[in-house]
Amino acid sequence: MMKVVIVDDEPKVRQGLQTLIPWESLGFTVAATAANGQEALVVIKEEVPEVVIVDIRMPVMDGLQLIQQLTSIGHRMQFIILSGYADFEYAQQAIKYGVTGYLLKPVDTREMSANLIRVRERIEQERAQRSHSQREAVNQELILRNLLVPQETQDAMGDPIKGINQIQEAGLLWNSYEVVVIHPLGSALDRALAKLSDGLKPLIEGRSKGAVAVISPYVVLLLNEPLRGSQRRASLYDEIMNADDGVRFAAATGGAVSAPELVAESYNKAQEAVRLSFFSEKGCLLGPSPHQHSTSESSHVYRDSAEEMEDLVFRLYYCLDVGNDAFILSLLQEAAAYFITQHQDEKAVKESFFFLSNAVIHKLNASARMDSKETEAVSRFLNGIFQQPYLGDLLEAIHRFLLAFAHKSEPGGKEQDFKKMIDFIHKHYADNLKLETLAGLLSYSTAYLGQLFKNRTGEYFNTYLDKVRIQRAKELLSQGMKVYEVAECVGYTNVNYFHSKFKKYEGRSPSEYKNH
Structure with a gap:
């Protein structure tokens, strides 16, 4: 009833x-x-x-x-x-x-x-229509899985003619196929898979571009047209990003194939490319043949593993100790190339960099004891090595930390330089000041100087500069100057931008501040 x-x-x-x-x-x-x-x-x-x-x-x-x-x-x-x-x-x-x-x-x-x-x-x-749609959806998902992983259901599609009929009934009989595999990175995998799948279905199935399935740990797209050209690949990558903004992921295509029985081949290639995404370029849809070993093409002749590792530790430590910062990143890249020639996978490469970084940090700090904050920072950094999704990100993170740690351990000199930098900001706040400009004046790397500044002041450089400017703006407004004049005097060429910055830090507009 x-x-x-x-x-x-x-x-x-x-x-x-x-x-x-x-x-x-x-x-x-x-x-x-x-x-x-x-x-x-x-x-x-x-x-x-x-x-x-x-x-x-x-x-x-x-x-x-x-x-x-x-x-x-x-x-x-x-x-x-x-x-x-x-x-x-x-x-x-x-x-x-x-x-x-x-x-x-x-x-x-x-x-x-x-x-x-x-x-x-x-x-x-309406009930009958919904029931029919649900049966169709279940049928399509089953056939899609059969195409991607045929060995799981070989009996169901053992007869080629029957298989083709089933594919046609499911609406999956096309002239070409291309599989794209998307692997969410980080925790909460089930949630990320569901959100990505829900976000992509209207874009793929809703526009009759193919079908979407979840085969953990992947969201799988079966496209009915090949992704020819870099523009189409870039467009699909952007759609994946927009499907669940904030989710980090790696995505790869297995290449186009011309028949249903070749779909599994495209799927396997896409999976392999995603598994090797750590060694690939980030921020793009990977291809079926990623150049993950390009860094191993080196003329360097490597020695025994233990000797090579010991040599890398010594050279990194020496460059950091004498302040030869320019060579640190190239040494880390050389280490990566060496680990890859040893056929190390992602886990092994991260373990090698963990050992390398830990050894260098202990050599840099051999003559002094780390306080609890330093110990915590080092522990957080070393554990973070295993969370890096790409080799390039890993090298940059190690590069930044080792530079900051080495300069923090240096005796003398740095305190005076830091005072000079603060004085310079307070004198020249109205100019177009940039962190890289100060880094050049003081002969530091921009990354190191930014870290030093944050450690000493508790603020990022741009935030500190904004606060100096807003403080001076308050003084000028109290003297009766007009808002647009004050904006120009403290270094903001755009009055609206000055207005938003002032309100951000003071909780009211420049005019309100002036009137009260």
């Missing part, structure tokens, strides 16, 4: 409808009644009826407001409107909300019964 809720502010109408309509013979049962829209919301939430019979004119919340609220929150139900007024304007509004029937009071029982029969047939038809 389908549930019905009757909503009318007149008790006689509610009672009459319950008594006079042959509900059971029509396939319905009256689950509840309500005197207004507000009461109906509570009842409908509890009963979840298929049909709501509702009066237009009611106190508290009228019928159209009730229908509007229910449809806006996604309730799927049929509405029959009752009205004591032959008001066509109401009928038009009701039709806009997808109302199935519109009856005038007093209600004719035969007309109401006829409306209920039409409503029941409509509900049954």
